[in-house]
Amino acid sequence: MENQCDVIIIGGSYAGLSSAMSLGRSLRKVLVIDSGKPCNAQTPHSHNFLTQDGKTPKEISTIGREQVGKYKTVEFYEGLATAGIKTENGFEITTENGEKFSSKKLIFATGIVDEVPNIKGFAECWGISLIHCPYCHGYEFQNKKTGIIANGDRGFHIASLVNNLTKDLTIFTRGKADFTDEQLEKLNKNNIQIIETEIEELKYQDGMVESLILSDGKVLSFEAVYGAFPFTQHSIIAESFGCEMTEMGHIKIDQFQKTNVAGLLACGDNSSPMRSVANAVYTGNLAGAMVNAELTAESF
Incomplete structure (x- = not known):
């Protein structure tokens, strides 16, 4: 050489x-x-x-x-x-x-x-069912119960794209939501829920998301999660x-x-x-x- x-x-x-x-x-x-x-x-x-x-x-x-x-x-x-x-x-x-x-x-x-958050289950699911791009992976998770871990403009942008693939959407902001009034109006119009509670753990099987466990103890079932990290x-x-x-x-x-x-x-x-x-x-x-x-x- x-x-x-x-x-x-x-x-x-x-x-x-x-x-x-x-x-x-x-x-x-x-x-x-x-x-x-x-x-x-x-x-x-x-x-x-x-x-x-x-x-x-x-x-x-x-x-x-x-x-x-x-x-x-x-x-x-x-x-x-x-x-x-x-x-x-x-x-x-x-x-x-x-x-x-x-x-x-x-x-x-x-x-x-x-820089995937150091939350139990995140690393094991990243790129499998905890995904970043609706163009790369969204088709395979169409019509699934889907979470979005993001806030502000990024969260709104992902939600607008994924809304075309599934109508069962929830945004997790992991803290105070940071959306404009216009964004909130559109999210509400499309029945997209916003949860500000921190996530404690992602439960999964073979890299496939099953549920999110929140810091207040709630367990919410999901089949796919988008993350903007x-x-x-x-x-x-x-x-x-x-x-x-x-x-x-x-x-x-x-x-x-x-x-x-x-x-x-x-x-x-x-x-x-x-x-x-x-x-x-x-x-x-x-x-x-x-x-x-x-x-x-x-x-x-």
Whole structure:
């Protein structure tokens, strides 16, 4: 494995693999560094991605890696990227084993980490029946008794989308509700109950929600629960380079996936609130094309 390449891609899931394919087809020397810890590892099925609907996330990424691996100029490094510096000719990335790799351009496809509340049962159900996206998972839970753990604009937004999939909805704000008068009027009109009581435990069987136990002792049966929780970046390296971040905590990019740091692009969940396989593949493909355009302009 060579230590000098055209492009280093940090993150080897959907976005990173898509970038690598775009660049590999342009004969660029690419190194994909991946720690093998995708945020959707526990999710049993992936949906809303054409031709792959219903497959496990692992199945889709395995097919992607096999296909990308056929391009001779693309190499893979299994390990965690821990640090990076800007050099005169581009970038240098250091891994947890102390190995160093250099490139002219750098793509971050590192994803995010969900900060699921430390409530009994939450971690075991996250991505299975405690879900984040009605587009990715909502169809499978249509007409089910459904809870939404969120507040304010996020809670209202999820409720408005999920209301099309089931009419049995309850919002858990885990504290004082923070809705505008207009939002409350619409929630009431659609018979969506709001409960401010804290949640003590989520009862489940094999990752499937059965009930929520509240701090006042009430036990409420549910078959699915949506959660809007905070997140952190899976890697802090982009921020260490001086990449600007959005108010939500995503890496700030322009319409071409470029950050404010020259030669450094970002794609996938780390830079978009639209968390889906389809969006990760699209933004990864675009990032790869934009990097190839930069390399072409610099050498032609």
